[in-house]
Amino acid sequence: MSSSHFKHDLFAQFARIAKAMGHGNRLEILEYLAQGERSVEALATVSGLTVANTSQHLQQLRQAGLVESSKVGLKVFYRLSGDDVLALLDCLRGVAERRLADVERLVTTYLTVKDNLEPVPAGELLERARQGLVTVLDVRPPEEYAAGHLPGAINIPLAELEDRLQDFPEDQEVVAYCRGPHCVLAFDAVARLRAEGVPARRLEGGFPEWRRAGLPVESTRKT
Amino acid sequence: MSSSHFKHDLFAQFARIAKAMGHGNRLEILEYLAQGERSVEALATVSGLTVANTSQHLQQLRQAGLVESSKVGLKVFYRLSGDDVLALLDCLRGVAERRLADVERLVTTYLTVKDNLEPVPAGELLERARQGLVTVLDVRPPEEYAAGHLPGAINIPLAELEDRLQDFPEDQEVVAYCRGPHCVLAFDAVARLRAEGVPARRLEGGFPEWRRAGLPVESTRKT
DNA sequence: CAACTATTCAATTAACTAGTTGAATACTAG
DNA sequence: CTAGTATTCAACTAGTTAATTGAATAGTTG
Numbered sequence: 102m103s104s105s106h107f108k109h110d111l112f113a114q115f116a117r118i119a120k121a122m123g124h125g126n127r128l129e130i131l132e133y134l135a136q137g138e139r140s141v142e143a144l145a146t147v148s149g150l151t152v153a154n155t156s157q158h159l160q161q162l163r164q165a166g167l168v169e170s171s172k173v174g175l176k177v178f179y180r181l182s183g184d185d186v187l188a189l190l191d192c193l194r195g196v197a198e199r200r201l202a203d204v205e206r207l208v209t210t211y212l213t214v215k216d217n218l219e220p221v222p223a224g225e226l227l228e229r230a231r232q233g234l235v236t237v238l239d240v241r242p243p244e245e246y247a248a249g250h251l252p253g254a255i256n257i258p259l260a261e262l263e264d265r266l267q268d269f270p271e272d273q274e275v276v277a278y279c280r281g282p283h284c285v286l287a288f289d290a291v292a293r294l295r296a297e298g299v300p301a302r303r304l305e306g307g308f309p310e311w312r313r314a315g316l317p318v319e320s321t322r323k324t
Numbered sequence: 325m326s327s328s329h330f331k332h333d334l335f336a337q338f339a340r341i342a343k344a345m346g347h348g349n350r351l352e353i354l355e356y357l358a359q360g361e362r363s364v365e366a367l368a369t370v371s372g373l374t375v376a377n378t379s380q381h382l383q384q385l386r387q388a389g390l391v392e393s394s395k396v397g398l399k400v401f402y403r404l405s406g407d408d409v410l411a412l413l414d415c416l417r418g419v420a421e422r423r424l425a426d427v428e429r430l431v432t433t434y435l436t437v438k439d440n441l442e443p444v445p446a447g448e449l450l451e452r453a454r455q456g457l458v459t460v461l462d463v464r465p466p467e468e469y470a471a472g473h474l475p476g477a478i479n480i481p482l483a484e485l486e487d488r489l490q491d492f493p494e495d496q497e498v499v500a501y502c503r504g505p506h507c508v509l510a511f512d513a514v515a516r517l518r519a520e521g522v523p524a525r526r527l528e529g530g531f532p533e534w535r536r537a538g539l540p541v542e543s544t545r546k547t
Numbered sequence: 548c549a550a551c552t553a554t555t556c557a558a559t560t561a562a563c564t565a566g567t568t569g570a571a572t573a574c575t576a577g
Numbered sequence: 578c579t580a581g582t583a584t585t586c587a588a589c590t591a592g593t594t595a596a597t598t599g600a601a602t603a604g605t606t607g
Contacts, residue, residue: 107519112348112355114427115420120346124595125335128342132335141554154596156555166423175553175605185419192415196408197338200389204337296330347565364584377566379585398575398583 121165122193126150127158133263134168135187138180147263220305221276223314226251230276236269238277238301240290241308249320251278251304251311259286262293274300281307344388345416349373350381356486357391358410361403370486443528444499446537449474453499459492461500461524463513464531470544474501474534477542482509485516497523504530 122128129148133139139147145155159179162168169182181187197204229235230253237254239246246256257265269275275294279286287303294301304311312318345351352371356362362370368378382402385391392405404410420427452458453476460477462469469479480488492498498517502509510526517524527534535541 107521108352109348111427111519112351114424115351115416116346116348117424118416118420119342119351120594123339123343123346125332125339126595128335128338129331151597152554153556153598156553157595160555166425167419172554172604175551175603177554182423183419185415185422189412189415189419192408192412193338193341196390196406196412197341199408200405201337201340202389204334296334298330349565374567375584376568376586379583380566383585395574395584398573398581400584 118165118167118189121161121167122189124158126154127162128190128193130155130158130162131167131181131186131190134179134181135190136260138178140176140178142176143264144179146267220303222305223311223316226276226304227316234273236273236275238269238275238290239308240277240279240286245280245308247321249312249318250308252317252319254278254319259290259293262290263297266297266299269299274302276302276304278304278311279307281309341388341390341412344384344390345412347381349377350385351413351416353378353381353385354390354404354409354413357402357404358413359483361401363399363401365399366487367402369490443526445528446534446539449499449527450539457496459496459498461492461498461513462531463500463502463509468503468531472535472541472543473531475540475542477501482513482516485513486520489520489522492522497525499525499527501527501534502530504532 122131126148130144133144133147141156141159142152144150144159145152148155150158159168159170163170163179167182167186168179170177170179172178226235226237230237230251237251239250239254239256240259240262241250241256242258243256246254250256255268257268277287277290277294279290282305284307287307291301291303345354349371353367356367356370364379364382365375367373367382368375371378373381382391382393386393386402390405390409391402393400393402395401449458449460453460453474460474462473462477462479463482463485464473464479465481466479469477473479478491480491500510500513500517502513505528507530510530514524514526
């Protein structure tokens with residue numbers, strides 16, 4: 102046995118990458134980066150970490166070659182360093198879902214249909230919204246929202262949901278709605294909000310049903 | 325924000341898997357298991373770890389759901405828990421090779437052609453083998469070996485190479501040969517041996533050339 | 548150039564992980 | 578039932594990693 106073991110060194114290098122992914126916060130950061138490049142601050146906000154901590158996690162990801170960064174103006178933007186990183190993440194998720202009973206359990210605990218199946222009736226929502234007890238969320242595209250929406254509803258397209266969690270008053274239930282009972286947007290929104298720990302339900306029916314029932318509607322000229 | 329964050333928990337679960345792979349020794353173990361099921365002892369031998377240590381790494385891999393085990397007689401055999409684990413390993417290797425300059429460097433340092441291109445001439449090998457200075461390795465299938473081989477050569481098919489490193493006297497150069505100059509087996513063997521830190525070179529030509537040159541040949545009846 | 552901003556660095560603490568040793572367990576074979 | 582074997586467990590030490598804090602850096606804008 103002459104020089105230091107090549108194989109050993111090689112596996113150590115591979116391990117660097119696995120290790121970089123071996124922390125929940127870093128995986129969460131990678132997940133956000135999978136949607137496109139983000140600044141350190143943006144990442145810190147969505148992941149609920151301090152900026153310094155986020156920065157350090159990003160350093161580790163960069164050292165492992167998983168992300169790249171570039172400075173634009175004041176901000177440093179990070180992005181995944183390639184599609185293969187995305188593939189690796191998918192692979193990891195796949196294995197996790199197939200192998201870890203805990204994942205299964207978590208998913209069914211939080212995203213179960215058990216009360217997805219209990220949408221909020223329109224009348225109840227109207228009542229509670231008037232009392233300011235719920236946040237009404239419209240997950241349709243901005244154009245549809247502008248054309249008419251529930252009174253007091255805020256409009257956040259699904260894609261931006263995770264980035265705008267701070268727009269929701271804390272500890273207040275969110276009721277989401279979309280185009281109607283055959284539209285899955287609101288289902289998805291409810292699932293995602295619950296994933297972040299936000300209590301959420303779905304409006305029974307959607308905007309068209311609401312309007313047809315003669316309930317009050319608001320529309321936006323130009324804010 | 326009500327109950328503990330689902331997303332957080334979920335990423336923590338994913339991280340368990342990445343963390344389990346985040347150590348060179350465990351990756352090495354996984355690599356060996358990728359070739360088929362092995363006992364704890366066998367894994368300890370090939371990876372150069374103590375049995376207890378190997379056992380502990382295996383526990384971690386099992387907790388992450390990456391391997392399964394079953395007891396057969398005295399021994400416990402471990403295996404990868406599915407093809408998706410293999411896919412994950414490949415994915416990891418792929419990213420590592422594309423992203424880590426260090427990997428590239430290691431590979432070229434150890435496996436470079438720089439002296440792969442200097443095979444041992446037959447005459448030199450004969451001389452040094454007589455003095456007992458080299459281990460002669462025949463990497464052809466056992467049948468071909470039985471039909472005739474270099475004097476004193478040991479026969480280890482490529483697939484078993486890593487498992488039988490202990491068969492080589494330490495600190496002695498290994499000279500590998502196979503069917504001839506167009507056969508890649510010996511190249512591969514040399515690369516793998518070097519990867520394990522064993523000094524190795526390739527015989528110029530192969531067994532047919534050796535015999536044709538009128539050099540001594542041994543053959544096996546039945547051991 | 549001075550004030551400001553976004554990010555990174557450095558130092559600290561607490562928590563975790565790797566590897567070692569020796570003993571305990573569980574099973575087989577005589 | 579005893580002796581022997583393969584594996585695992587338990588306890589410990591040394592080393593590494595995560596998060597926090599506050600200061601330093603680099604760059605932009607007025």
